Amino acid sequence: MINAYIILFGLTMLYLSTTSRLKAHIRMLIAQGILLFLICTTSFSHCTGGLIAFLTVETLLVKAILIPWFLYKVLNKTHSNRDTDANIAHFYCLLISSVILFLGFLFSTIHIPSLSMINPMCFSIALSTIIISLWLITIKHKVLSNVIEFITMENGIFLLSLSVAKEMPILVNIGVLLDVFIAIYILGLFVSEINSEFNDLEVTHLSDLKDCEYDD
Amino acid sequence: MINLVLILPLIFCIVLFFAKNKTLNNILIVLYALVHSALGVCYLINPQIIQNNQYFELNSTNLIFYLVLSVVYLAVSVYNIGYSRNLSLKFNNGKMALYSMMTLAFVLSMTGAILADNLGLSWIFIEGTTLASAYLIYFNKTKHSIEAAWKYVFICSIGIALAFVGIILLTIATGNLNSLNYNDLINNASSFSHFWLNVSFVFILFGIGTKMGLAPVHFWLPDAHSQAPSPISALLSATLLNCAFLMILNMYRVLISANCLAYARIMLLLMGFLSLFITSVFLYRITNYKRMLAYSSIENMGILAIATALGGLAYYALFIHLIAHSLIKASFFLTSGNILELFETKRIKSSRALGQIDRKTAWLWVICFLGICAFPPSALFISEFLIVKTFLMQEHYILCALFLILLTIILYALAKVVIKMVFGEKSQEKYELAKQNIKKITISMYLPQGIMLTIAFILGIYIPKFVDIIIRNSIFY
Numbered sequence: 001m002i003n004a005y006i007i008l009f010g011l012t013m014l015y016l017s018t019t020s021r022l023k024a025h026i027r028m029l030i031a032q033g034i035l036l037f038l039i040c041t042t043s044f045s046h047c048t049g050g051l052i053a054f055l056t057v058e059t060l061l062v063k064a065i066l067i068p069w070f071l072y073k074v075l076n077k078t079h080s081n082r083d084t085d086a087n088i089a090h091f092y093c094l095l096i097s098s099v100i101l102f103l104g105f106l107f108s109t110i111h112i113p114s115l116s117m118i119n120p121m122c123f124s125i126a127l128s129t130i131i132i133s134l135w136l137i138t139i140k141h142k143v144l145s146n147v148i149e150f151i152t153m154e155n156g157i158f159l160l161s162l163s164v165a166k167e168m169p170i171l172v173n174i175g176v177l178l179d180v181f182i183a184i185y186i187l188g189l190f191v192s193e194i195n196s197e198f199n200d201l202e203v204t205h206l207s208d209l210k211d212c213e214y215d216d
Numbered sequence: 217m218i219n220l221v222l223i224l225p226l227i228f229c230i231v232l233f234f235a236k237n238k239t240l241n242n243i244l245i246v247l248y249a250l251v252h253s254a255l256g257v258c259y260l261i262n263p264q265i266i267q268n269n270q271y272f273e274l275n276s277t278n279l280i281f282y283l284v285l286s287v288v289y290l291a292v293s294v295y296n297i298g299y300s301r302n303l304s305l306k307f308n309n310g311k312m313a314l315y316s317m318m319t320l321a322f323v324l325s326m327t328g329a330i331l332a333d334n335l336g337l338s339w340i341f342i343e344g345t346t347l348a349s350a351y352l353i354y355f356n357k358t359k360h361s362i363e364a365a366w367k368y369v370f371i372c373s374i375g376i377a378l379a380f381v382g383i384i385l386l387t388i389a390t391g392n393l394n395s396l397n398y399n400d401l402i403n404n405a406s407s408f409s410h411f412w413l414n415v416s417f418v419f420i421l422f423g424i425g426t427k428m429g430l431a432p433v434h435f436w437l438p439d440a441h442s443q444a445p446s447p448i449s450a451l452l453s454a455t456l457l458n459c460a461f462l463m464i465l466n467m468y469r470v471l472i473s474a475n476c477l478a479y480a481r482i483m484l485l486l487m488g489f490l491s492l493f494i495t496s497v498f499l500y501r502i503t504n505y506k507r508m509l510a511y512s513s514i515e516n517m518g519i520l521a522i523a524t525a526l527g528g529l530a531y532y533a534l535f536i537h538l539i540a541h542s543l544i545k546a547s548f549f550l551t552s553g554n555i556l557e558l559f560e561t562k563r564i565k566s567s568r569a570l571g572q573i574d575r576k577t578a579w580l581w582v583i584c585f586l587g588i589c590a591f592p593p594s595a596l597f598i599s600e601f602l603i604v605k606t607f608l609m610q611e612h613y614i615l616c617a618l619f620l621i622l623l624t625i626i627l628y629a630l631a632k633v634v635i636k637m638v639f640g641e642k643s644q645e646k647y648e649l650a651k652q653n654i655k656k657i658t659i660s661m662y663l664p665q666g667i668m669l670t671i672a673f674i675l676g677i678y679i680p681k682f683v684d685i686i687i688r689n690s691i692f693y
Contacts, residue, residue, distance in 0.1 A: 041547065064619070117388055137530065157377055160385050176380075182347065182373050190366050191305075193354075198364055206363045209439045211498055211507065 002042045003121050009159065010033045010101050010125045013132045016091050016152065017097040023146045026068050028178055030059045032155050033064025036162075043119070043162060059158070062180050067151060075143065083142040097132050104128030121164035129156030129180050141203050143191055151183050173216065218272050221255050221327060224248060225320040236309045241316035242297050248320060249293040250267050252327070253684055255285040260682060261541035272331040276689035277469075280535055281462050283686075285629070287452045288373075289323055289544045290552045291664035294325050295550050298585050298658035299447055304559060315355060315445075316374040324347040327677045329459040335396040339376070342427060346372045353444045355605060363444035366434075371436040372427055379423025386417035397494065397626045398466050405473035413471065414479045420467050421483055422653050428460035429517050431491040438498075441510035442562060446553025449506065453513045454546035457536060461520055468524060484525035485615075491518025491624040499629035505555065506561045508550050508633055512588055516541045517627055519603065522619070526606045533602035536675070537689045540595035543672040544587040547665035551580045555637075558650040564633055568643030574657065575649045580665050586670060 012028045012035070019025065035059040040052070075081065088096075107125035133153035137146050158176055199207045228244045232635045257273050260267050266274050274282060296319075305313050325344035332338040345367060354365035383396070389412030393404050426433040441449045471480050495515035516537070523534035554577045559567040568580040590596040600623070607616035675683070 058422060096589055119670070137374075142591070146370065150377075153374070153377060157384070160381060164387055182343065182369070190362070190369065193362055194366065197359055206366060209360055209363055209367075211438070211444070211502065211504075 005035050005039045005042070005061050006121050006125050006159070007034060009039070009155075010104070010128060012099055013152065014094060014101065016134065016149075017093045017136055020090070021073075021080050022083060022142070022144055025145060026071050026075065028070045028147060029071070029155075030064050031069070032152065033059060033062075036063055036158060037157060039122075039159070041161060043058060045124075046169070058177060062177070063155065065160075066171070067180065067183065071144070071148065074191050077192060078144070079127065080144065083140055083145045084187045087139040087141075093136075100132050100135070101125075117164060119163045122159060126156050126158060126163055128161035129159065143194055143203055143206075147183065147191060151180075152196070153185060155178060217255055217267065217349045218269060218274060218331060219260060220333075221252055222251075222272065222324065224251055225324040228320055229317045232313045232320075236313045237285075238300070238304050238309060238312055241312055241466045242293075242300060245296060245316055245319060245506075246290075246293045247509060248323070248541055249286070249290040249359050252323070253675055256283045264484060265274035268380045271337055272328070273333045274331060275333075277466070277684070278330050278462060279686055280539065280626070280690055281458055282327070284458060284539055284542045285323075285326055285455045287668070288451065288542055290643040291546060291668050292450050292550070294660050295450075295553070296447045296666045297468045298660040299445070299553060301658070302656050303445070315352070318348050318351045319448070319451075322352060322448075326451075326455055326459050327584060330462060332396055335386070335398065335401070335463075335466070335609065337396075338466070339379060340385060342379075342424065342460060342463060343376050345459065346376065346427075349448065349456065350442075350450060352448045353440050354444070355445055355448075358443075361443045368436045371433070372463050375423045375426025375433060377423070378426075379420050382421075382423055384420030385412055388622070389416055393482045401470045402473045405470050406475070408470075408474050410474065410476040413474055414477055414673040416637065417471060417480050418483060419466060421464060421487070424460045425602060428457050428464065429491075430487045430516050430521055431514060431518065432487075434491065434494065434514050437514060438507045438510040441513065441549075442504060442506035444554060446506075446549055446622065448550070450546040450549035451510075451647060453510070454542040455598040457513060457517055458542060461517065461538070463523065479528075481525040484521045488518040489615075489618065490519035491515060491521065492619070492626070494498060496599075496622045496625040496629070499626055502629065502633060503564055505564050505567065505633060505637065506549075506552050508564075508630065509552060510546065511624070512548075515543060516545070516588075519600070523599075523603050523606075526603065526610065528606055529609065530603050530606040532687060533606070533690045536602075536679075538597055540587070540675060541660060543668040544594070544596065545585060547580065547589060547668045547672075548584040548685075550661070550665050551584055552598040553580070554661055557656050557661075559646055560653070561646075562651065566646055567637055568640030569647060570638045572642060574654055576662050577657070580662065580669070581634060583637055583669055584665070585630060587672055593673050595672050595675035596658055597676055603683075650660065 009032060012032050016025060016028050039057060040056045040059055104124040104127060107127075108120040130153050133149045133156060137149045138144055140149065154176070161176070194206070225248055228248060232241060232244060253275070255266070257281065268274065300312065300315070303315070309345055317343075318659050325348055326340050329338050329341035329345065332341055348367045350365050353368055355360050389408045390401070390404070391407060391409065393400060395401070423431060424605060429437040444452060469478060471477055495511045495518070498506060499511050502511065519537060520534060523530040523537060554561060554574070555567055555570065558574060558577070561567060570581060586682070587594040587596065590600045604616060604620065607619065
């Protein structure tokens with residue numbers, strides 16, 4: 001069952017790389033949050049009760065409800081629903097993401113003795129998610145979609161930490177939470193600041209600082 | 217006492233939040249700087265006085281980093297008295313209180329990152345430094361500062377997230393050990409899986425290297441350092457980069473104990489030389505003097521990475537370089553703050569004839585330059601000399617030549633700018649503006665640089681016994 005959730009999680013990344021509507025991106029974030037919650041509840045047989053409670057509540061509350069709600073708010077405030085001018089056409093985008101995901105699957109089928117401590121499916125999909133997110137960040141032009149990709153990367157890292165079959169120190173969980181805090185708080189605030197200062201959320205406006213002559 | 221240093225700034229922040237008083241801002245910032253240095257002095261007198269708690273400890277490894285932070289922060293807090301007086305002419309009390317609160321939070325998170333004895337905890341505090349300093353970079357609320365802060369937050373967050381991946385991979389490498397405490401890691405390192413240890417080091421090096429400003433992941437650094445208010449630039453360059461470096465160094469110690477250094481050394485050498493190369497290329501046609509200093513920081517971080525990779529004698533050079541670079545670079549940035557107050561621009565072309573306008577600032581600017589370029593008796597001369605010696609002892613002749621060539625190009629580029637700014641022809645309009653602004657610069661904006669430079673130059677001639685002992689204790693053979 002858990003593998004089905006993980007595969008679904010990987011597929012959300014494919015959808016993210018094909019659509020340009022930011023609302024759909026946020027919906028996918030909700031889906032990822034719920035899937036992570038399900039993976040959390042099914043995969044933790046080796047942990048203590050308190051830790052599971054903390055992790056599950058944190059994922060459901062923060063990843064599936066709080067962040068998407070916050071992003072919706074920013075989206076409504078800035079009225080920019082589409083990220084049209086990606087550097088690469090959607091078809092190729094889908095193709096490359098699929099290849100990365102497929103390589104992840106292939107990796108999970110290879111049996112390596114030193115990998116006995118990790119869940120291979122979870123590990124490889126998490127790695128593919130991180131790579132796809134990083135790659136999407138480089139080709140998207142809207143600040144908000146960069147933020148969304150950053151959060152999917154965080155989700156990927158979270159999945160990676162779930163793939164290690166040993167009890168993580170509680171500090172690591174606090175770390176994940178802090179990252180999420182960065183994502184919504186600072187990035188969210190900056191998005192609205194950038195929007196009010198530049199009247200638009202294009203990353204291309206943010207290229208004034210450079211090493212040749214500029215007025216400062 | 218450690219608890220006091222970590223809790224005091226939080227109390228001060230609450231007081232500042234409610235008081236919103238300009239004088240109180242400065243008093244509390246200086247007071248915290250004094251308490252901060254008091255802890256270091258107490259440790260020097262008798263290490264037993266300091267009660268380490270479960271998560272934070274002051275020990276021989278992080279003592280140098282802590283002392284450097286204390287001294288630089290004390291100097292910056294004194295400089296800040298004059299600087300914030302000029303700043304408060306532009307901004308209201310609420311904003312100035314926020315500035316001071318964020319400065320305290322920034323120093324607190326750096327202190328936490330240095331004192332933490334646990335990889336996870338250092339990571340959290342490094343993340344905290346991003347949160348606190350992002351606001352400070354964005355303080356002027358211009359288009360440029362938004363851009364710089366955005367790049368800073370975004371690039372550093374991604375870097376730190378990658379470092380987190382490194383920590384997760386490290387937990388795979390550690391096998392049955394369920395702890396991220398540095399001592400536990402070092403003591404059990406021999407049983408770790410070498411493959412996973414190497415992979416995790418690559419992630420941590422790239423992730424935290426982003427924060428440290430190593431090329432090729434340095435892109436945020438020139439923007440952020442040039443846009444932040446000058447005291448903050450000084451803190452960013454002279455202390456924040458060190459905090460990130462300490463984390464890499466601690467991880468490197470684990471690798472030493474595990475006896476798998478080959479890849480790590482190559483990575484560090486590669487990033488170090490790339491940093492030197494990038495600096496020499498970009499400095500050559502630099503147009504903005506604060507960016508120039510930022511690139512120079514990248515260069516020096518590169519030198520630290522190279523010294524770490526070389527090992528042996530270079531470890532001693534590493535710590536001398538760290539101390540001297542922090543002191544000199546902080547003075548350099550603070551002096552650049554004076555120049556910015558005078559000319560109201562960061563362009564090199566428009567800020568000339570400094571020698572005719574403000575002799576003290578001009579002298580500081582020249583001495584800072586001599587210090588950073590490792591002119592004897594600057595302590596950087598000793599460190600760079602020892603690094604070159606290590607290169608020759610280990611028979612890396614080509615690398616040694618490359619190192620010297622790149623340093624010479626950087627020296628030439630810096631010298632060109634500094635000479636142009638101090639002795640260049642004046643433009644009448646800027647000259648009159650600067651003459652009017654000269655009253656803005658108070659004695660507290662010269663003194664800290666003078667003291668830090670004196671220390672850096674004295675260290676080049678004579679290294680006191682206690683400094684020598686501290687450095688020898690920090691070295692890990």
